[in-house]
Amino acid sequence: GNGVYTYEGIGFYLGEEGCENSMPLYRWYRPSPAYDHFYSTTAAEIGTVEYGAEGNYGYSSEGILGYCYPEAFKRDDMVP
Helix, strand or coil: CCCCCCCCCCCCCCECCCCCCCEEEEEEEECCCCCEEEEECCHHHCCCCCCCCECHHHCEEEEEEEEECCHHHCCCCCCC
């Protein structure tokens, strides 16, 4: 690493748009006080999903990162 971040492994895998029962995973960016990304399936947490629009806590939307599955639709062949 670069002394700031520590590799912790794969956090999740994403599917393509239109996969049955999938939901969007949104990504936001905040440049200050530290470069930071925030991920959520709940748009209301930051308050906007419009690309480039600034929402709560100074985060700006970077749009949909991909599509994931809620726990209720997890299959045995899925890996984290």
